[in-house]
Amino acid sequence: MTIQQIRYAITITETGSLNKAAEQLYVSQPSLTSAMKELESELGITIFNRTGKGVTLTSDGVEFITYARQLYGQFDDMLEHFGKAGNLKKKFGVSAQHYSFAVKAFVEMVKSYDTLKYEFAMRECMTREVINDVVQMRSEIGILFLSDFNRRAMLKLFKTSNLEFKPLIVCKAYVYLWRGHPLAGEKEITLDQLSGYPCLSFEQGENASFYLSEEVFSSNEFSRTIKTSDRATTLNLMVGLNGYILCSGIICEELNGDEYVAVPFKSEEEGRSGDMEIGYIRRRDMIPSKMGELYIKKIKEYLGIAG
Numbered sequence: 001m002t003i004q005q006i007r008y009a010i011t012i013t014e015t016g017s018l019n020k021a022a023e024q025l026y027v028s029q030p031s032l033t034s035a036m037k038e039l040e041s042e043l044g045i046t047i048f049n050r051t052g053k054g055v056t057l058t059s060d061g062v063e064f065i066t067y068a069r070q071l072y073g074q075f076d077d078m079l080e081h082f083g084k085a086g087n088l089k090k091k092f093g094v095s096a097q098h099y100s101f102a103v104k105a106f107v108e109m110v111k112s113y114d115t116l117k118y119e120f121a122m123r124e125c126m127t128r129e130v131i132n133d134v135v136q137m138r139s140e141i142g143i144l145f146l147s148d149f150n151r152r153a154m155l156k157l158f159k160t161s162n163l164e165f166k167p168l169i170v171c172k173a174y175v176y177l178w179r180g181h182p183l184a185g186e187k188e189i190t191l192d193q194l195s196g197y198p199c200l201s202f203e204q205g206e207n208a209s210f211y212l213s214e215e216v217f218s219s220n221e222f223s224r225t226i227k228t229s230d231r232a233t234t235l236n237l238m239v240g241l242n243g244y245i246l247c248s249g250i251i252c253e254e255l256n257g258d259e260y261v262a263v264p265f266k267s268e269e270e271g272r273s274g275d276m277e278i279g280y281i282r283r284r285d286m287i288p289s290k291m292g293e294l295y296i297k298k299i300k301e302y303l304g305i306a307g
Contacts, residue, residue: 003075005039006068008032009047013065014138016054057136066285069137073289092291093121095133096143098202098231099278100252105298112294124230126204127212134281135161140292142281143299145248147274153211163281169303173274174249174262178238188264191222198224200234200243215246235260248276250303 012021012032022029040047047061057065076090096102106122113120123129123139133139146154146165158165175189183189183197199222204212226243228234235256237243249262267274280296282288300306 091119093139095123095130095139100255102143104252108298109295146277150211167279171248171276173265176247177244188266190266198226198243200245203227
């Protein structure tokens with residue numbers, strides 16, 4: 001087993017494609033495929049499942065890549081300390097549900113590093129992708145929330161995926177809408193008051209479980225719904241259609257602007273709390289990086305969390 005083979009395996013994992021990995025590594029696909037077959041033969045395991053849609057890690061492959069990343073990271077550190085690292089860059093990624101505070105903390109973390117020496121990735125994506133990114137180590141940290149509605153299903157999913165959930169803050173549910181909305185001046189808003197307006201929710205893909213929703217309550221409880229895929233579109237629909245979204249109430253005006261307000265949501269359903277426990281997930285078998293620790297520190301600073 002060579003450092004080059006380890007690098008090849010990590011790159012294939014990150015790109016999810018032999019073609020893309022070959023392009024990024026500046027090697028031919030046959031050479032890359034041959035190198036991986038030799039590595040798998042030497043180790044006596046199958047690292048990748050190969051399909052017409054790309055490659056994915058096998059269970060043995062996930063375990064191998066965990067060790068491979070740590071080993072390659074140490075190799076990278078050694079080069080940086082004793083020699084010329086050339087074009088090698090340390091990588092750090094975060095995957096998150098659509099939270100502006102997660103992006104703001106990422107910005108503050110990146111400011112502490114020289115982007116010429118590091119490769120950063122901030123991915124706002126569907127809940128399932130947040131989880132998969134952390135499982136497959138495309139991202140070190142994933143930001144999402146738990147509620148009374150999804151807690152049991154999500155914790156079970158985390159356990160089977162070898163992930164741990166670290167709570168950050170518990171928030172009441174808020175209705176997020178633009179300042180010109182007819183309900184923007186209310187002290188609190190009920191579901192009945194919202195019945196005439198479209199509920200905006202983030203797309204979670206076909207056949208996605210309601211447990212993966214980014215909203216406190218599942219979308220089938222709302223009479224009018226519109227799916228979106230990004231925050232910018234959601235903000236535009238708030239203005240154009242008087243739409244709204246249920247959220248944590250933690251709004252970063254620096255990124256979203258000051259044309260929007262968050263009004264407390266009053267749940268009239270007994271036995272269903274509107275509390276959102278926002279936290280982060282990471283692999284149980286992965287040692288946190290300095291960048292990961294700084295990112296969590298910046299989130300806590302933004303949220304006003306001690307420690």
